[in-house]
Amino acid sequence: MGGRRWLTKDFFILMTPAFVLLLIFIIYPLLNTFYLSFTHWDGMTQPKFVGISNYREMFHDPLFWTSVKNNLFIFIVFLPLVTLVGLGFAVLLHNKAVFGRNVLRGLVMLGMVMPMTVVGIVWMLLLDPHAGIVNRILEIFGVAPRAWIQDPSTAIYFVILGSLWAWQGFTTTVFLAGLEGLDVEVLEAAWIDGANAWQRFRYVILPLLKPALIVVVTMSAIYILKVFDLIYVLSGGESVPMYLFVLAYMVYYEIFYNFRWGYAAAIATLLTVSVFVFSLGMLKRMISERGVESG
């Protein structure tokens, strides 16, 4: 394919709209954010170039460090959890001995298709000290009821639980698709060779699931680095308590509460760079697998 004359009217009719939009609404603002991160700007007057002043300020900003700490904690707990849960559910839902697998697959995705703000409301209700079922269940096991969300030391678990409930639908589905794509003959060969269930899983299935694993880990990392909605719902119309800040919320906060748009741009730049770093593996794979030249 390819090789056709491209300097034609039709070619430009097909390509122009997409790339004009990308230029105006993503590429230009992305580069501009990077530039603005080196300025002081209130959003109204002219931006003033100040070098790396914003980045230096971050290091002395307790709010920034709280956000980084929260982002890191959520990330470290969430990423292995959502990967393992997804893998476990997928193996379970792939098992032909399970009845009603289609219904279960539908249930897994429930949290994935609703707005995260509603997921937030649901988990506020579930974790409520009075009206919440989580405390009632824990009581059975002898754990005293507590105000999980209102308590600064446990509020972060609300974010992890809500994200987990919503996002395991994605990881489960991707692993399921990976399992369904496995070569049955390879599995049967392993079976005949006398490999037990664990050996089959560890040495045959897991290596074949590597592409799915890369997608799951990368997309989950990006998802949780950008966590915002579940933090926002806790604000109740005001600003979120400081101990719950994350980087994505801080960008919003610096724009709309402090009017420090240059500083917000610097934090946004940092967030973007971290997202890119975690995406590199997957992006490289997409490029090499799908091929640039093949069109």
Next chain:
Amino acid sequence: MVKVSTRYKVTINLVAWTIGVILFIPLLALVMASIRPFAEIVNGWWNFHNAHFTLINYKQVWDAGFWRYILNSLLIATFATILPILIAGMAAYGFTSFSFPVKTLLFLTLVAIQVVPQQAVIVPLLKLFRDLHMYNQYYGIILVHSTFALPWTIFFLRNFFKAIPKDYEEAARIDGLSDVGIYFRVILPIALPAIISVAVVQFIFVWQDLFFALTLLRPDKWPVSAGVTTFISRYNPNWGQLTAAGTLSIIVPILVYVLLQKYYMKGVTGGIKG
């Protein structure tokens, strides 16, 4: 080929369905709390002793203007689904049927900007929106959502287009159709399943978005994702209204998902088999 024991079957079903029930509890809680009076919810929505059911919460939420948020969501999500599919489909077809000098560069750019977070563009975007009078306009947020959908949509459709036999195109060309004509009359109809997949994923995604809604629109134009937060109060939550608003917010995406589940799954997993 392998015999499984009854005990194994019972155990694995028990485990699977216990997990299923646990995953369903949050949704059950949402709906149950929304149809019961406040006095009963604080004693637990699962408590059926002396249970009463009411639609008063829905009436209050509806009268408080919640229907507006639903209309806003429908409007924004519908147009922010149709527009990027049209535009991405054209570009994807351009990618599959032409070779051109900067193709590699464009391709790499597309791959990279797939992961750009919304926060990465918001500061300049706010200024741009003010200068172009796009702030608090439906078409403003629709254009932004459409643009953010383009990179992955172009990929998804390109992969599908590549699998279409060239013979169809050649035949149409001999019949005298232009490239644009071939795209609309030959390629699009064949690609309908892929387009439905993209549409379902994008529609649900836009319905969920909070960040662009909060930053690019005022409350009167907010979609449900943002509108529902206006019922939250940090210290005295009115669970009835809150859960009624939440339930109203998820009816459309859940309906879309249930009706088009097969296409949604294909769209979500499209990234790993291409």
